[in-house]
Amino acid sequence: MPDEVVIVGGGQAGYQIAASLRTEGYAEPVFLIGDEPHLPYQRPPLSKAFVVGKQDQTRLLLRPESYYAGHQIELLSGEKVIGIERSTRKVRLKSGRELSYSKLVLALGARNRRLQIPGADLDGVCYLRTLGEAVELKQRLEQAHDVVVIGGGFVGLEVAASARSLGKNVTVIEALPRLMARAVGTSISEFIRSAHAERGTEIIPDAHVAEIRGCGSKAKQLVLGNGRPIDADLIVIGIGIVPHTDLAHEAGLPVENGIAVDEFLRTSDENIFAIGDCAQYPSAFSGSRVRLESVQNAVDQGVSVARTIAGKPAPYAAVPWFWSDQFEIRLQMAGLPHGHDRHVVRGEPQSGKFSVFHFRGAMLCSVDSVNRPADHLAARKLLAAKTVLSPEQAADASLDLRIL
Amino acid sequence: MPKITYISHAGEKFQIDVPNGESVMEGAVRNGIDGIVAECGGSCLCATCHVYVDEAFLPLLPAIDEEQDAMLDSTACERMPNSRLSCQIAVRPELDGLIVRMPEYQK
Ligand SMILES: Cc1cc2nc3c(=O)[nH]c(=O)nc-3n(C[C@H](O)[C@H](O)[C@H](O)COP(=O)(O)OP(=O)(O)OC[C@H]3O[C@@H](n4cnc5c(N)ncnc54)[C@H](O)[C@@H]3O)c2cc1C
Ligand code: FES
16 A cells, blocks of 8 residues: 555645655655645735735746646645544545545644624725735725725735835734734834834724724725724735634644644644644744744745655754845844843844844844844854854844854 | 756756746746755745856856845855855846756755
């Protein structure tokens, strides 16, 4: 019997493990099943170059169609897996087809959290996760005048920056006192807030939306909790994502905030792995269980499980990193800030180029950079090597971090 | 369309017509050539699109900016004077005939 690997989810992580199995020399059948109608594509440009018309749909694809056949990867697009039968090692597809697996990889990603307020289902209220949604958003952006983004996280702020660069009237509403509060410290939040404000976007922190009002079926205005009305003909909601865990849960696999896996990204069933946005794993960098939402995480976890399946297992230990592009500002994050108790700034925030180094006790735990790519790269290396760096050294911009 | 030649570490040659304005990385990825990974999709963030550029073409390439310079210090295979990130080379008519060699591995 061949050792089939079945991968559920044709996103960044699913594509990567399929590709890496072949790079690692794995010669058994590989199935890649995705419920979206497209070939596997990249999401990051959706909120950036794609919505402003600078990158078309074919340039989003991770690989052309011929790649999959050329690498003996059986790609099933537009097919949904609806059940896992662990006792017989089979997955059931919505089309009725069944596939046997020797190893099963869940790369299911996540869906957008829905806003539950009156009017949230009106025409003109959009979300952004998939290419389908991005195509709709792009079309609507062309017509729109007043764009309101609900949620000041990365995706929301990128959409806001894109809309503003297209000349729209843009307002961002954030529930917390500052932007991207879960991911970055106060100085970066403040820098990004003023960058948007200087370019004419109104940022409203500490606010919630009570209701969206329509004219007929079309959204026209939203009303804040304090009663303030804001005109809007396009409303984009970016209030976070919920990992896809149902398939795992129904198969009796442990689920917390994500599908629970060990340091080899294996679930409680030794033949089933979970990777990418849907997986919650023990991180050597935060000392806790985390679920990350980034290209790096999806790619490196795909590579790691491919190596394990190909007979070269090693615990997953890659340094987490992430980026966000807003206007001409590039934000880069390395490491995990969880539980940090001290931070220092390197460079001058007023110059538009600076980094914030976070420490947990004596250890460097994360670095956020604004337009300082060299700091970011140095940080990835320092974190990977667990190099000891003092806050004073980090703050000394004349010290070359590469020589440490 | 300019023709770009990609040579794998094992010596396999691929000649690809790459439209002006697209990057040398995209030319490889969109034709499914192994040897260029491009995990960040051309954002100058991952160094998995590393190539060694044929010396004859080096003078035609744009100068290495700060961002690419930092990334080139992080390539999986050794950085050489002719190392470049292929996502940072936009194809234009003068680059017709460009030859790039791909490193043994990118990760
Ligand atoms: C607009 C946007 C911008 C982003 N920008 C950045 C950025 O700048 N930098 C960065 O690092 N990250 C960014 N991200 C995050 C990054 O794209 C994700 O972390 C990454 O795509 C996760 O990959 P994944 O494979 O885990 O999940 P996904 O890419 O979501 O793929 C999962 C796939 O599985 C499918 N699926 C789910 N259930 C089933 C089933 N039962 N059967 C079949 N198929 C199924 C889903 O439909 C989906 O296609 C961005 C995300 C978005 C939405
Ligand atoms: S594709 Fe990532 S640096 Fe070139």
